[in-house]
Amino acid sequence: MPIRSYLEFDHVYLELSNRRFFNDFSFQVDAGERWLVFGPYGCGKSLIARTALGLVPIDAGRLHVLDREVTNMHHDELLHLRRRIGFVPRDNHLIRNSSVRENLALPLNYQDDVSSRDVRQRMQSLFEFLNLDYWADMRPLALPPLVQKKVALGQAIARLPDILLIDGLRSRMDPVMREHMNLLVYESFPRWWKQQRGLDDTAAGPVIVELTTTLQGIREYVDHAAMLHNGKFVFQGELAELQTTDNPYVKQFRTGALEGPITYRDEGFA
Amino acid sequence: MVAVLNYIGRFSGGSLTTIGGVTRFSGRATLEVGRLMVSGNRSSYRVLLNQIWFTGMQALPFILFFSTLLGSIVITQAHPWLQGVGAESMVGELLNVVVIRELGPLLLALILVNRSGTAIAGELATMRMSREIEALEAMGIDPVEYLIAPRIVAMVVAGICLTVYFNAMALLGGFVVASFTLHMSFEIFWQVMGEAVTFQDSMLSIFKSGMFAIIIAMLSCYNGLLVGRSTTDVPVIVSKTTVQSIFSVFLASGILTFLVYT
Numbered sequence: 001m002p003i004r005s006y007l008e009f010d011h012v013y014l015e016l017s018n019r020r021f022f023n024d025f026s027f028q029v030d031a032g033e034r035w036l037v038f039g040p041y042g043c044g045k046s047l048i049a050r051t052a053l054g055l056v057p058i059d060a061g062r063l064h065v066l067d068r069e070v071t072n073m074h075h076d077e078l079l080h081l082r083r084r085i086g087f088v089p090r091d092n093h094l095i096r097n098s099s100v101r102e103n104l105a106l107p108l109n110y111q112d113d114v115s116s117r118d119v120r121q122r123m124q125s126l127f128e129f130l131n132l133d134y135w136a137d138m139r140p141l142a143l144p145p146l147v148q149k150k151v152a153l154g155q156a157i158a159r160l161p162d163i164l165l166i167d168g169l170r171s172r173m174d175p176v177m178r179e180h181m182n183l184l185v186y187e188s189f190p191r192w193w194k195q196q197r198g199l200d201d202t203a204a205g206p207v208i209v210e211l212t213t214t215l216q217g218i219r220e221y222v223d224h225a226a227m228l229h230n231g232k233f234v235f236q237g238e239l240a241e242l243q244t245t246d247n248p249y250v251k252q253f254r255t256g257a258l259e260g261p262i263t264y265r266d267e268g269f270a
Numbered sequence: 271m272v273a274v275l276n277y278i279g280r281f282s283g284g285s286l287t288t289i290g291g292v293t294r295f296s297g298r299a300t301l302e303v304g305r306l307m308v309s310g311n312r313s314s315y316r317v318l319l320n321q322i323w324f325t326g327m328q329a330l331p332f333i334l335f336f337s338t339l340l341g342s343i344v345i346t347q348a349h350p351w352l353q354g355v356g357a358e359s360m361v362g363e364l365l366n367v368v369v370i371r372e373l374g375p376l377l378l379a380l381i382l383v384n385r386s387g388t389a390i391a392g393e394l395a396t397m398r399m400s401r402e403i404e405a406l407e408a409m410g411i412d413p414v415e416y417l418i419a420p421r422i423v424a425m426v427v428a429g430i431c432l433t434v435y436f437n438a439m440a441l442l443g444g445f446v447v448a449s450f451t452l453h454m455s456f457e458i459f460w461q462v463m464g465e466a467v468t469f470q471d472s473m474l475s476i477f478k479s480g481m482f483a484i485i486i487a488m489l490s491c492y493n494g495l496l497v498g499r500s501t502t503d504v505p506v507i508v509s510k511t512t513v514q515s516i517f518s519v520f521l522a523s524g525i526l527t528f529l530v531y532t
Contacts, residue, residue, distance in 0.1 A: 050408075053407075053408050055404060055407060055408060075412075078410075079410045079411070079412055080410065081410070082407070082408060082409065082410035083409070083410035087408045087409075089401070089405060089408070091401070093400065093401045093402055093404065093405035094402070094405070095397075095402055095405075095406075096397075096400070096402065097393070102313070102316070105312070105313065106313055106406075106409065106411065106416075107409045107410075107411070109311045109312050109313040110311060110313065110409070110410060110411045110416070116312075155409065
């Protein structure tokens with residue numbers, strides 16, 4: 001049965017440590033869409049992923065993920081739902097006591113109705129796709145940043161998720177690295193995903209939502225962009241509009257001007 | 271006076287909260303242990319084998335040293351008295367009461383607390399702080415299933431096996447000293463031990479170790495997962511685990527001995 005609602009925040013409120021992160025926040029992602037959600041540091045972008053995964057409960061509103069209401073979901077149901085979502089955390093959060101191979105096998109070993117043979121085949125395919133053979137037996141802390149990110153991506157995509165949530169894809173990367181990651185995530189991954197699922201090239205690819213603090217290295221790979229500020233989107237539109245819009249938030253964010261609606265007064269900056 | 275009462279109140283409240291928390295956690299962990307035994311997956315089994323290797327196999331030389339020393343010390347201390355009353359045959363009874371019934375499981379538990387319990391608490395606390403546990407949850411992996419259940423099973427398996435090993439090596443240490451000081455042959459030693467150690471004593475020793483291992487594993491895992499976000503929390507948690515485990519193990523040992531031997 002086709003999924004109707006991939007990700008839907010419907011008038012969501014969330015307050016943590018006396019700070020309002022979502023204030024009547026609404027956001028909908030449909031099949032095959034690629035979203036770029038950006039905004040100032042600490043505005044709550046990561047919380048989009050963490051609430052969608054049910055790691056942080058919302059205070060009010062409705063939150064649907066893959067046609068399921070996440071609020072008040074039972075622990076076991078939540079675990080099963082999370083297995084259909086890939087998440088790449090900003091700092092990767094790989095299991096440091098395990099090798100690259102073990103890290104990648106982890107999500108596959110906790111998957112419903114998958115045989116050992118399927119796990120072996122997927123592992124082989126994953127290693128070929130990410131070109132990680134050389135690093136297979138190393139521990140995450142011994143890896144270069146780009147490889148760590150690839151392993152985190154591998155963990156997230158191993159189960160061929162319906163939704164891929166990426167937090168800080170290009171953080172701590174130089175421009176060349178960023179371009180490599182762009183191509184890997186937005187060009188190669190959807191092709192591999194369709195191939196693994198037995199779909200043809202015309203089929204809709206996986207939903208990808210990227211959460212970022214910087215617009216550097218953003219190319220035409222995403223369809224939609226949205227800016228989060230003060231608990232809601234202050235801009236939503238096509239990626240191309242980012243360069244032309246008169247939206248004061250986007251303009252200030254793009255240019256890095258100190259004058260504008262984005263301030264850091266709470267952090268002690270005038 | 272008010273300050274003292276206030277302290278007692280806070281201490282009691284804190285203790286009750288800990289007992290409640292550990293009880294709830296133990297219930298959940300026991301369910302996951304059951305799931306691991308019935309239908310555990312490869313990643314959990316890998317963690318289990320690693321833990322058995324660390325808690326059990328790697329501790330063997332360390333335990334060899336302590337156990338043989340314990341057996342030697344017991345016989346060295348007792349031999350003037352044994353010779354004085356002409357009761358060399360009491361060697362078996364002495365080693366049984368001191369080593370197999372009481373000090374074997376208890377000393378082994380202390381080794382497990384200090385060597386493995388602290389390691390488990392520290393490792394889990396570090397994983398919690400570096401958000402590895404949250405990453406597992408985000409992948410749809412229950413940390414209790416993947417991290418906790420294998421550690422509890424490994425601690426119990428290793429604890430029981432190490433007790434048998436500890437007791438055997440302690441008896442060996444006792445025999446070596448007895449052979450020099452009391453000129454006891456191995457055949458005689460074997461005979462007096464066979465007469466002294468009952469099936470109930472052996473089983474109680476193993477049962478005690480299993481119970482101590484469960485207590486240590488539960489407290490170590492519970493405390494490890496409780497850590498906050500500050501790096502100073504890790505040593506605090508490790509220290510708290512050590513104190514709570516030693517207290518609980520001694521209490522349990524006292525209660526069991528009282529129930530069985532009175």
